[in-house]
Amino acid sequence: MTLGKTHQTESSPTPSVRRVVVGEEDAGQRIDNFLLRECKGVPKSHIYRVLRSGEVRVNSGRIGQTYRLQVGDEVRIPPIRVAQRVEQSVPAPMARHEFQIVFEDESILVIDKPAGLAVHGGSGVSFGVIELLRRQRPEAKFLELAHRLDRETxxxxxIGKRRVALNKIQDDMRAGKLEKRYLTMVAGRWMNPLQHIKAALHKYLTPEGERRVMVDREGKPSHSIVRLVQRWERYSLLEVELKTGRTHQIRVHLQSQGFPLLGDDKYGDFPLNKALEKEGLARMFLHAAILRFQHPLSGELMELTAPLPAQLQNFVASVDASQKRDYG
Incomplete structure (x- = not known):
């Protein structure tokens, strides 16, 4: 019998004790993360306090904050006053957005994310991919991001549809078993057919509070493999394979070599970006094109691809045509 999540409430004044039976969608999750999801709006400090105090019980016993839940576990959640959340309406065009599905089965969903849409809400963005998917699929018991893409990528x-699949994919990513390749166009003539960039990256905040990344020997080890796809007089089309997955890794690694991404509004050539908008490129030229990995449940080797979006394809074609006119 497949267990689903069930809730029971003890007869006591509100807020009251809850008892939650763990289903397959939450199996393998740490108890602290489970509580943070179950008790949205409650400060993390309060969650950890009730864990340390022993008020949270699993199968009537005390557990530590790193305990991983199993199917059928009964979690006792003590009375916690949850901040009331105001439901925000999704703008109609966003609510109707149909994602391009590249692959889907009972355990994972892979989409071709459009540029300009964040993967999740936060930092001034009310809704992202995951929130929209949950709204569009109210029957789905579990939908979680397996990794992230920048908003303009x-x-x-x-997206994981089962906890066990999500955990396996994320474990494989950490172990370097999942291959991710991106296509990007940069300013300048990239000469090397193959080049490894191993430059440590450090995250910091600007005086305005914006997140940025810089090459710094004291930062985290980072490794990108760059392959030349096509070269013109002013631009180069590159394929970049990520061996690590640091924030803004491709953008900062290539900028550090003197080759800023076209349309990059954080690390790019800003006067060039303005000129490019008039030429039809009004976004950053970075596209997650290829994924190679083992299916998290079957172990089958998978290769998924997403073609360049029309705006990027059209820009490549215009650059190609322009050079042919100039050089015959």
Missing amino acids: SGLLI
Whole structure:
């Protein structure tokens, strides 16, 4: 019998004790993360306090904050006053947005994310991919991002539909077993057919509070493999394979070599970006094009691809045509 999540409430004044039976969608999750999801609006400090105090019980016994839940576990959640959440309406065009599905089965969903849409809400963005998917699929018991893409990056994005599948994919990513390749166009003539960039990256905040990344030997080890796809007089089309997955890794690694991404509004050539808008490129040229990985449940080797979006394809074609006119 497949267990689903069930809730029972003890007869006591509100807020009251809850008892939650763990289903397959939450199996393998740490108890602290489970509580943070179950008790949205409650400060993390309060969650950890009730864990340390022993008020949270699993199968009537005390557990530590790193305990991983199993199917059928009964979690006792003590009375916690949850902040009332105001439901925000999704703008109609966003609510109706149909994601391009590249692959889907009972355990994972892979979409071709459009540029300009964040993967999740936060930092001034009310809704992202995951919130929209949950709204569009109210029957889904579990939908969680397996990884992230920058808002202005398009391409392949994996969403876990089962906890066990999500955990396996994320474990494989940490172990370097999942291959991610991106297509990007940069300013300048990239000469090397193959180049490894191993430059440590450090995250910091600007005086305005914006997140940025810089090459710094004291930062985290980072490794990108760059392959030349096509070169013109002013631009180069590159394929970049990520061996690590640091924030803004491709953008900062290539900028550090003197090759800023076209349309990059954080690390790019800003006067060039303005000129490019008049030429039809009004976004950052970065696209998650290829994923190679083992299916998290079957172990089958998978290769998924997403073609360049029309705006990027059209820009490549215009650059190609322009050079042919200039050089015959």
